[in-house]
Amino acid sequence: MSRKQKKVLVRIIVSAVTLVICALISHFIEMPLAAELFIYLVPYLIIGYDILIKAGKGILNRQVFDENFLMAIATVGAVALGDYREGAAVMLFYQIGELFQSCAVGKSRRNISALMDIRPDYANIEREGEIVQVDPDEVEVGSEIIVKAGEKIPIDGIIVDGRTTLNTSALTGESVPRDAEKGSAVQSGCINMTGLIRVKTTKEFGESTASKILELVENSSLKKAKSENFISKFARYYTPAVCLGALALAVLVPLVRMIIGTSPEWGIWVMRALTFLVISCPCALVISIPLGFFAGIGGASSQGILIKGSNYIETMANTKYVVFDKTGTMTEGVFDVVGIHHNIMEREKLLEYAALAEIGSNHPIAECIRAACESEIDKTRVSSVEEIAGCGIIAVIDGRKVAVGNEKLMGKLNIAHKPCHGVGTLVHIAVDGEYQGHILIADVVKPTAKEAITMLKKAGVARTVMLTGDSQKAAKPVAEEIGVDEVHCSLLPADKVEKVEEIISKKKTKEKLAFVGDGINDAPVLSRADIGIAMGALGSDAAIEAADVVLMDDNPLKIVKAIKISRKCMRIVYQNIIFAIGIKLICLALGAVGIANMWFAIFADVGVMIIAVLNSIRTLRIK
Amino acid sequence: MKKSYKIEVDCANCANKMEIAANKIEGVKNASVNFMALKMNVEFEDGADVKSVMKEVLSACRKIEPDCEIMF
Numbered sequence: 001m002s003r004k005q006k007k008v009l010v011r012i013i014v015s016a017v018t019l020v021i022c023a024l025i026s027h028f029i030e031m032p033l034a035a036e037l038f039i040y041l042v043p044y045l046i047i048g049y050d051i052l053i054k055a056g057k058g059i060l061n062r063q064v065f066d067e068n069f070l071m072a073i074a075t076v077g078a079v080a081l082g083d084y085r086e087g088a089a090v091m092l093f094y095q096i097g098e099l100f101q102s103c104a105v106g107k108s109r110r111n112i113s114a115l116m117d118i119r120p121d122y123a124n125i126e127r128e129g130e131i132v133q134v135d136p137d138e139v140e141v142g143s144e145i146i147v148k149a150g151e152k153i154p155i156d157g158i159i160v161d162g163r164t165t166l167n168t169s170a171l172t173g174e175s176v177p178r179d180a181e182k183g184s185a186v187q188s189g190c191i192n193m194t195g196l197i198r199v200k201t202t203k204e205f206g207e208s209t210a211s212k213i214l215e216l217v218e219n220s221s222l223k224k225a226k227s228e229n230f231i232s233k234f235a236r237y238y239t240p241a242v243c244l245g246a247l248a249l250a251v252l253v254p255l256v257r258m259i260i261g262t263s264p265e266w267g268i269w270v271m272r273a274l275t276f277l278v279i280s281c282p283c284a285l286v287i288s289i290p291l292g293f294f295a296g297i298g299g300a301s302s303q304g305i306l307i308k309g310s311n312y313i314e315t316m317a318n319t320k321y322v323v324f325d326k327t328g329t330m331t332e333g334v335f336d337v338v339g340i341h342h343n344i345m346e347r348e349k350l351l352e353y354a355a356l357a358e359i360g361s362n363h364p365i366a367e368c369i370r371a372a373c374e375s376e377i378d379k380t381r382v383s384s385v386e387e388i389a390g391c392g393i394i395a396v397i398d399g400r401k402v403a404v405g406n407e408k409l410m411g412k413l414n415i416a417h418k419p420c421h422g423v424g425t426l427v428h429i430a431v432d433g434e435y436q437g438h439i440l441i442a443d444v445v446k447p448t449a450k451e452a453i454t455m456l457k458k459a460g461v462a463r464t465v466m467l468t469g470d471s472q473k474a475a476k477p478v479a480e481e482i483g484v485d486e487v488h489c490s491l492l493p494a495d496k497v498e499k500v501e502e503i504i505s506k507k508k509t510k511e512k513l514a515f516v517g518d519g520i521n522d523a524p525v526l527s528r529a530d531i532g533i534a535m536g537a538l539g540s541d542a543a544i545e546a547a548d549v550v551l552m553d554d555n556p557l558k559i560v561k562a563i564k565i566s567r568k569c570m571r572i573v574y575q576n577i578i579f580a581i582g583i584k585l586i587c588l589a590l591g592a593v594g595i596a597n598m599w600f601a602i603f604a605d606v607g608v609m610i611i612a613v614l615n616s617i618r619t620l621r622i623k
Numbered sequence: 624m625k626k627s628y629k630i631e632v633d634c635a636n637c638a639n640k641m642e643i644a645a646n647k648i649e650g651v652k653n654a655s656v657n658f659m660a661l662k663m664n665v666e667f668e669d670g671a672d673v674k675s676v677m678k679e680v681l682s683a684c685r686k687i688e689p690d691c692e693i694m695f
Binding site for chain 1: 636637639655657686687
């Protein structure tokens with residue numbers, strides 16, 4: 001409890017005790033009305049003085065009909081009608097309700113914030129041989145910080161000394177540990193699990209991953225969902241409408257009764273009008289929506305899914321088309337040797353020759369061949385390397401002429417080569433003019449890609465489409481393997497935008513299209529789609545910048561999870577809206593006919609709000 | 624220019640009203656209040672004096688909710 005809340009709690013207790021004492025005194029001792037009024041004023045003022053002051057200020061600032069004003073009028077009205085005890089008790093009850101509300105909101109706020117607890121509190125730096133803790137804001141780019149085992153990395157940087165295992169779960173939602181050693185880039189928010197490391201910072205604290213993510217989540221309110229705007233607008237019309245209703249109850253009804261000849265009963269109807277006003281307080285209504293979205297965004301971020309605004313939750317919940325990129329999204333995006341065929345010499349030897357020939361190349365394919373080669377690569381064995389652009393390499397290794405390259409190279413050298421039944425990039429190898437076989441290199445489909453597509457279907461996505469720059473031959477088998485409905489091949493980045501536009505123009509406007517990519521070279525598509533999802537964003541600022549929804553790791557199953565969370569969140573938000581408005585209207589009706597009294601009114605308001613809070617918290621729990 | 628401020632306010636509806644009030648202040652291009660995060664994001668008009676604009680925003684908000692606070 002905060003200090004403010006504790007103060008209110010003390011006032012509530014003191015006032016409740018004095019109220020009981022007053023009730024006892026007035027019960028046992030006969031006293032004039034003035035004296036009774038006087039003693040009841042004690043608990044009333046203890047509990048209500050701030051409300052009365054605020055109400056007075058409100059009138060001065062022409063802010064009538066706010067909560068304080070209503071409570072002041074209602075309780076003063078009760079007192080004026082001679083019901084002192086009721087006046088004091090209602091005020092007491094109102095304060096209890098308010099305290100309850102503020103505690104509940106505070107609690108849920110802390111719960112949700114705890115999920116996003118990635119803000120590092122300090123950084124260790126070395127000063128004159130001693131390790132001191134400093135505010136991470138004060139650490140300049142390029143300084144060296146020390147992160148001990150068990151501590152959070154405060155600022156992005158590169159390890160200059162030490163090796164360790166990192167827990168990235170706060171950022172990615174996955175608790176797969178990641179090894180890091182000298183030279184690895186590390187992101188703030190990760191927890192250093194095992195060893196002491198020294199990190200040279202590459203960014204300021206404010207620009208580091210953890211700060212960026214927090215900023216993004218906290219600023220997500222800038223982009224309000226339609227339902228949020230709806231409720232703000234609703235509140236704007238609702239308040240005057242309720243005031244008119246109250247006026248009608250207080251004045252019109254007694255007047256009508258006078259006209260038809262019955263007793264006007266001014267007191268009763270004025271009291272009912274006041275109750276009506278107290279019931280009308282729109283707070284529960286107003287809080288239920290942002291709270292739901294806040295919980296949704298908080299819950300998602302704890303799973304490594306960053307949603308940049310409530311509006312995206314709304315859009316994502318209606319996703320019917322999921323379009324994705326192939327390389328890096330559904331496949332690992334790294335090449336791997338998947339086969340060595342038709343080899344005459346030993347596999348290892350063939351790989352070694354290829355690796356030696358490609359020694360100077362930084363082409364991804366060369367890198368992957370070098371990585372696959374298990375034996376030591378001895379540079380001195382290579383005496384000359386000739387690169388033939390777009391074809392391959394001819395090198396002299398151990399005095400033998402080795403040609404490594406594609407079909408064109410083989411054609412040029414007039415060497416008969418064998419085609420491959422597999423899918424991927426072929427690297428043919430010939431030694432001294434004789435064909436020695438080929439290495440098949442392919443991008444590997446992510447292990448969860450197929451499951452992700454199946455789950456998307458189950459979640460009600462109507463169509464899954466894969467767009468790729470690769471040739472049909474490379475893309476088709478992947479599409480078949482993971483089970484997408486549609487595949488478009490050989491697309492340039494601009495073609496992808498066109499394709500997405502084509503799909504958008506064909507679908508109904510209510511059905512939304514999500515594009516999933518790695519965020520690096522598909523920024524135009526990400527922004528063109530109804531909702532752009534970037535994945536594998538840990539450590540990639542460009543991806544975080546470009547997308548509406550950011551998946552910190554690169555597991556395609558997260559797409560399904562993001563959609564599920566957004567749907568659940570929307571369900572809860574709608575439940576809250578309907579529930580809050582429904583209960584309000586029922587209570588207003590009950591208040592107007594005199595069934596609900598002031599106590600009931602306050603109870604209804606607090607009750608609705610507590611239930612809305614509890615309901616919203618459900619968003620946090622999603623499998 | 625955009626800036627983010629920490630705020631203190633007790634009820635959601637008051638936060639809503641603060642947002643409406645802040646948007647009416649001259650020099651404020653767009654203001655948005657997040658009650659759950661207790662943050663106010665303000666986008667200023669070009670050339671606006673941030674300090675004096677925020678003073679006005681605070682006084683406008685105080686009129687609605689005497690208890691509220693904006694840290695700037």
